[in-house]
Amino acid sequence: MTAPLAEMKNVSIAFGGVRAVDNVSIELHAGEVVGLLGHNGAGKSTLIKMLSGAYKMDSGEIWIEGNKATINSPRDSRDYNIETIYQTLALADNLDAASNLFLGRELTTSFGFVDDSQMEAETRKIMARLNPNFKKLKEPVSALSGGQRQSVAIARAVYFNAKILIMDEPTAALGVHETAMVAELIGELKKQGLGIFLISHDTREMMELCDRVSVMKNGQMVGTERVEDVTEDDILSMIILGKNPKEAA
Amino acid sequence: MSDTPNAQKRPFLKSLEIDTRLLGMIGAFLLVCIVFNLLTDGRFLTPRNIFNLTIQTVSVAIMATGMVFVIVTRHIDLSVGALLATCTAVMGMTQTAWLPEIFGMELGHPLIPWITIAVGLITGAVIGGLQGWLIGYQAIPAFIVTLGGLLIWRNVGWHLTDGATIGPLDQTFILFGGISGTMGATWSWVIGIAATAASLLALWSGRRNKQKHGFPVKPAWAEALMMGLVAAAILGFIAILNAYTVPDRVIARNPSLYGCETAEGCVAAYGLPYSVLVLIAVAIIMTVIALRTRLGRYIFATGGNPDAAELSGINTRLLTVKIFAMVGVLSAIAGVVASARLGYHTNDIGTLDELRVIAAAVIGGTALSGGLGTIYGAIIGALIMQSLQSGMAMVGVDAPYQNIVVGAVLVLAVWIDIQYRKRVGAK
Ligand SMILES: Nc1ncnc2c1ncn2[C@@H]1O[C@H](COP(=O)(O)OP(=O)(O)OP(=O)(O)O)[C@@H](O)[C@H]1O
Ligand SMILES: [Mg+2]
Numbered sequence: 001m002t003a004p005l006a007e008m009k010n011v012s013i014a015f016g017g018v019r020a021v022d023n024v025s026i027e028l029h030a031g032e033v034v035g036l037l038g039h040n041g042a043g044k045s046t047l048i049k050m051l052s053g054a055y056k057m058d059s060g061e062i063w064i065e066g067n068k069a070t071i072n073s074p075r076d077s078r079d080y081n082i083e084t085i086y087q088t089l090a091l092a093d094n095l096d097a098a099s100n101l102f103l104g105r106e107l108t109t110s111f112g113f114v115d116d117s118q119m120e121a122e123t124r125k126i127m128a129r130l131n132p133n134f135k136k137l138k139e140p141v142s143a144l145s146g147g148q149r150q151s152v153a154i155a156r157a158v159y160f161n162a163k164i165l166i167m168d169e170p171t172a173a174l175g176v177h178e179t180a181m182v183a184e185l186i187g188e189l190k191k192q193g194l195g196i197f198l199i200s201h202d203t204r205e206m207m208e209l210c211d212r213v214s215v216m217k218n219g220q221m222v223g224t225e226r227v228e229d230v231t232e233d234d235i236l237s238m239i240i241l242g243k244n245p246k247e248a249a
Numbered sequence: 250m251s252d253t254p255n256a257q258k259r260p261f262l263k264s265l266e267i268d269t270r271l272l273g274m275i276g277a278f279l280l281v282c283i284v285f286n287l288l289t290d291g292r293f294l295t296p297r298n299i300f301n302l303t304i305q306t307v308s309v310a311i312m313a314t315g316m317v318f319v320i321v322t323r324h325i326d327l328s329v330g331a332l333l334a335t336c337t338a339v340m341g342m343t344q345t346a347w348l349p350e351i352f353g354m355e356l357g358h359p360l361i362p363w364i365t366i367a368v369g370l371i372t373g374a375v376i377g378g379l380q381g382w383l384i385g386y387q388a389i390p391a392f393i394v395t396l397g398g399l400l401i402w403r404n405v406g407w408h409l410t411d412g413a414t415i416g417p418l419d420q421t422f423i424l425f426g427g428i429s430g431t432m433g434a435t436w437s438w439v440i441g442i443a444a445t446a447a448s449l450l451a452l453w454s455g456r457r458n459k460q461k462h463g464f465p466v467k468p469a470w471a472e473a474l475m476m477g478l479v480a481a482a483i484l485g486f487i488a489i490l491n492a493y494t495v496p497d498r499v500i501a502r503n504p505s506l507y508g509c510e511t512a513e514g515c516v517a518a519y520g521l522p523y524s525v526l527v528l529i530a531v532a533i534i535m536t537v538i539a540l541r542t543r544l545g546r547y548i549f550a551t552g553g554n555p556d557a558a559e560l561s562g563i564n565t566r567l568l569t570v571k572i573f574a575m576v577g578v579l580s581a582i583a584g585v586v587a588s589a590r591l592g593y594h595t596n597d598i599g600t601l602d603e604l605r606v607i608a609a610a611v612i613g614g615t616a617l618s619g620g621l622g623t624i625y626g627a628i629i630g631a632l633i634m635q636s637l638q639s640g641m642a643m644v645g646v647d648a649p650y651q652n653i654v655v656g657a658v659l660v661l662a663v664w665i666d667i668q669y670r671k672r673v674g675a676k
Contacts, residue, residue, distance in 0.1 A: 094553035
């Protein structure tokens with residue numbers, strides 16, 4: 001079997017006294033969607049932020065495609081073709097959609113100046129695919145609705161041909177129709193061979209979209225199961241009790 | 250968007266695509282000018298007074314362009330006036346003492362002014378960069394670092410000069426002072442026409458670029474009107490400056506300077522001062538940085554959401570160092586202009602400039618909450634402040650009352666801006 005696309009081995013991080021992530025291991029293969037579930041404050045966001053370079057882990061290792069990786073900053077993570085949709089979206093509210101989409105990777109003209117027209121044209125193209133109703137290209141994103149902002153964050157993650165996509169509650173603010181479009185997008189990207197970490201509180205949705213689901217509680221990994229091997233109730237009891245019923249059995 | 254049916258319905262100003270804030274600021278400026286012109290029986294809007302207003306504004310306006318970046322990233326710089334003083338002290342000492350005494354260059358050596366300016370700019374960059382490092386990498390609030398800087402740098406300047414006034418300054422150096430260095434009528438027209446051509450070309454290529462990508466453009470008449478306004482503004486400004494002629498008694502001192510054989514019947518205009526040319530160059534460079542470079546994009550992104558900027562791979566600490574170093578360089582340039590204008594370095598040069606500079610940026614629409622601000626706004630802000638001050642002085646308002654008015658105007662300007670933003674729903 002080929003090496004996993006991404007593998008986090010025994011990673012831990014603590015904030016002050018809080019062990020936000022405690023000795024967690026998780027892996028992701030190409031063409032696979034792995035879901036992360038757990039209570040508020042379970043450590044899901046913190047775990048993936050170590051992969052996306054937002055936090056530096058205290059201990060543990062990250063392996064990308066079979067090689068040990070050093071990720072100390074968001075830039076390092078991008079260099080490994082990891083793209084992240086943060087729970088907070090991480091948009092600069094005062095800038096328009098195109099500036100946000102290309103933030104940190106602006107397209108430039110041959111003189112080295114930022115090429116706003118080119119970026120706007122690219123943004124129009126990708127938004128037409130993700131959210132055809134999206135028209136507010138000139139406005140600062142602070143003038144957008146929660147769902148529209150989320151579309152911008154999603155567009156930013158999928159535009160740059162990621163190999164690994166991290167989506168932290170990408171549909172939290174989306175309407176039914178837009179959520180369905182994101183589900184479709186996830187399926188499409190999966191077919192293209194991307195590996196996706198998906199975080200959501202919607203257990204049913206996760207059972208549909210994911211190949212495997214991992215449940216966290218209090219910074220620890222409760223268990224990882226293939227979705228066809230478990231029921232929604234099994235997952236719920238893992239989240240609530242913090243024990244894997246199959247292991248107990 | 251289908252252009253034809255909508256075109257007539259679009260309001261006039263919308264078709265022009267002029268920023269209403271810019272319009273408001275220009276309106277406020279014109280209002281101030283007209284009121285003072287009435288109060289002074291037409292003495293306010295004479296070529297002579299407009300010329301003076303312009304050169305008095307330059308030093309503060311140069312620093313205000315840098316203050317925009319500082320405030321946009323949610324910082325403040327209280328040290329610019331003091332930094333200016335240290336830079337002019339260093340430059341004063343360089344040209345009058347250090348270069349002649351240590352390096353044996355005789356006074357008046359043609360390289361002295363240029364070496365001096367280079368030394369001044371480096372001093373500004375290093376001090377500014379140091380403050381930026383303390384703020385960015387050591388996480389000391391900018392307010393504290395630059396409040397300390399306010400006390401430190403003014404008195405480092407005092408120490409360097411033993412508290413003495415330094416001068417007279419180099420003859421070439423003082424050309425940057427304003428009335429002491431102007432281009433005369435012909436060259437002013439040359440520059441004015443070149444600037445007009447460049448602006449029209451920029452507008453036109455901007456339109457072409459939009460069309461290339463299939464984006465909507467303004468109607469042709471609106472574009473033509475814009476071009477006409479820009480050309481009229483630039484050439485009108487040059488015409489006004491050129492209308493201010495050198496007084497006869499000054500020409501009588503040395504008619505050959507003004508291209509005349511004798512003082513009799515000799516008419517010469519001052520024209521565009523070099524200091525104003527410096528301000529225009531600074532304004533263009535800073536605007537290009539703000540709107541057309543990654544650096545500018547990162548400055549605004551960081552101001553809008555520092556965490557998002559960080560997560561997008563922007564090194565916000567280094568960015569802080571760069572911004573404060575830029576302000577340092579601009580303070581040094583402002584120092585060149587200010588000391589050249591006086592002809593000397595004095596201990597109290599630039600005193601209270603930090604407040605004028607911050608006020609100019611804020612009156613010009615820079616939001617202290619970060620992420621919003623324009624270079625042109627800061628310059629117009631500086632102009633409004635200077636017009637108020639000069640106008641009140643001409644009317645004969647006592648200095649304490651002048652300060653009361655300026656203070657009230659500052660608060661009022663910010664209040665109007667807040668109301669305006671609420672109305673249009675922008676943040
Ligand atoms: N920057 C930080 N500083 C201090 N503590 C933090 C920080 N980030 C997270 N924590 C703590 O780490 C724990 C895990 O937080 P995390 O954001 O990973 O939870 P989560 O599983 O994503 O929850 P949610 O479902 O609410 O998004 C929480 O107890 C939180 O308070
Ligand atoms: Mg979370």
